[in-house]
Every structure is written in C-alpha cells, then in structure tokens.
Amino acid sequence: MNFRSIAQLSDQLVNWSKQLPHDLDLIVGIPRSGMLAANILALYRNLPLADLDGFLEGRCIGTGKTRRTAMDLEGGGGTMGFLDTPRNVLVLDDSIWSGSALKEAMAKVEAAGLPHHVQYGAVYVTPETTDLPDVYCEVLHYPRCFEWNVLHHHVLHWACMDMDGVLCADPLNHENDDGERYRQFLREARPMHLPTDRVKAIVTNRLEKYRPETEDWLHRHGVVFDQLIMMDYPDGATRRQMNTYSAHKAKAYRDSDAKLFIESDIKQAIEIANLSRQEVLCIDTMQMIQPGGLPVARPGWPLPDAFEPTLPRRVVRRVLSKSTRDRIAAVRRRLNGAD
Secondary structure (H helix, E strand, O other), rough: OOOEEEHHHHHHHHHHHHHHHHHOOEEEEEOOOOHHHHHHHHHHHHOOEHHHHHHHHHOOEEOOOOOOOOHHHOOOOOOEEEEEEEEEEEEEEOOOOHHHHHHHHHHHHHHHOOOEEEEEEEEEEEEHHHOOOOOOEEEEEOOOOEOOOOOHHHHHHHEEEEEEEOOOOOOHHHHHHOOOOHHHHHHOOEEEOOOOEEEEEEEEEEEEHHHHHHHHHHHHOOOEEEEEEEEEOOOHHHHEEEEEHHHHHHHHHHHOOEEEEEOOOOHHHHHHHOOOOOOOHEEOOOEEEEEEOOOOOOOOOOOOOOHHHHHHHHHHHOOHHHHHHHHHHHHHHHHHOOO
C-alpha cells in the first residue's frame, strides 16, 4: 500500500516548489482535498489562494495580517480587483486517479474565457495519467491512500481496524474495571476516527461478553462493517494474564484476505506487522509499518547509514521487552505450524 501522510505531503510540496515556475501569482485548489495541497503551497510561496469556483468568479481568499502578498500590495489589502489583471495561475489537485476532476476543472476554466495563463498540476499521479497535468510531483502506483482520505476510501473494504484508540477513545484507568464503569464507557465512548465507508473487519481486544454494547455503539455511530472479531476470554484478568493483544489482532489479520490493518498503538502496530507479515498503518503516528518493524521512509529520504542494514531488529529490541519478543516468536512459530 502506497501511503502518504500530511507531513509527507508538506515535505514534498516544499521540495517540489523549487521546480515550479518562479513567476506564479496565484494557487487555485480543486475542492475538496486539492485545497489542502494548494493551501500548503500557497503559504510556502506566500502567494494568494483561491478555490476553483472563487477563481472563476474573480475572488481570492483573504490573507492574515502576518502575510502580505502581491494581492495585498496591489489591491490595498483587499481581494477584489486582483484578478482583473492577467495572472500566472496554477490550478492544483492533490492526486489524479481517473483524471475526471481535473478534466472537469479544465473545462470550467476554458468555458469562463479568463485572461490568465493557467497551468494545471497534481501532487500525485498514476503511470497512466502523467500526461494529463502540466506539472506533477510524484508518480504513485495503486493501491494507494492518504492520511486525509484513508477513513473515507474504498481501501476500507479490505482493511481491518482496531476499535479503542481508532474508532473511539481508549478507556481511562478508572473506567477499565471490567464491570459497570467499563460498561458505561462502552455505551458513552467518545468517537474519534469514524469511517464513512464499509470496513471489512473490526478487530478488537474487547471481550466477547461485551459484544452487545460494542455493536450498539458502532450502529449508533454509523460504522458499517462485515465482521466484528473480539477476544474470547472469560474476564479482563484472564486477558491480562494471557497478554496476547497483538497476537490476537495479527491472527485475525493473517487469516483474512485483508490488505491493511489500522492500529492506534505504535508498539502493537510493529508487533502486528511482524506477526502477520503484512503492512500496518499506525494512526497515532500516521506511519505505515512494514514487517520487520520499520515505518516507511519518507519518499526520497533514505534511511541513515548508521541504521542499515540491521535497523528492524534494533528497532524491535529497543521498543519491545525480551518477554514480549519471546511471545512474538512463539506465536510466529504457531502461525507457521512449527509447534
């Protein structure tokens, strides 16, 4: 899975900016996600910003007091009139898949008959769409997803998701009593990252006896899922004694045909990736964890020489205790049929 975070997007836009025309006057974002990339680039270049409809109507988005752009200097601090003069404009989208959104934007601009010199760009394109924009930053192969759309993307159709820490907040210590206070937490848990598309499987370390409360919360918050996989222990004390949190999730992930697991805790994300030998997205750090314990490096940013070639083992030893590593090894042997 090719994944890009907002931090990676920002880094790439800063580097890409050096290759873009130096005489740009305005950045126009194609709503909605294109506005994220356009805003970052406009801020870095200290250029005026507009959304596509605003641009077509001759409007720009106003700037704050700390940033005076050419628009402020020429327009006396206002946005009106700036586009009365022909400008060099970059119309930007975050990504191109089929190219329909960019083609629609091109048609609207052409139909408006504006006097400006307009170029079209995208941060991410596919190998098949490199000829569509005038400029692009990176060719990103499918499958792919981004921090700003992963919870609203059809990738969820073949993804497993953790519950606590992802869909809702983790219980506080005083709520985690395996009794009435915990049941109250299950009913009233604060929503966090709610998906808007169907999820293949929700894999949680909650106990099976709490299935009714868990399913009720999911239904009340509009979470659509194919399967809810829970731990089958009699009580919380047994669950803590067995301490198979990551192994439980890894087994469910490996036994399914899912292509992605979304986990909140970085330590568990590393363990799940190692045990399942598949990618895990840590939503707390917005890093894609590879089998071996490595977060994916930022595009074009090689890992330090000092960490190669033994970084995966060093990372695992630094993050995980020896007893945890021994349990992981035992579970891996069972999964591979060695025991």
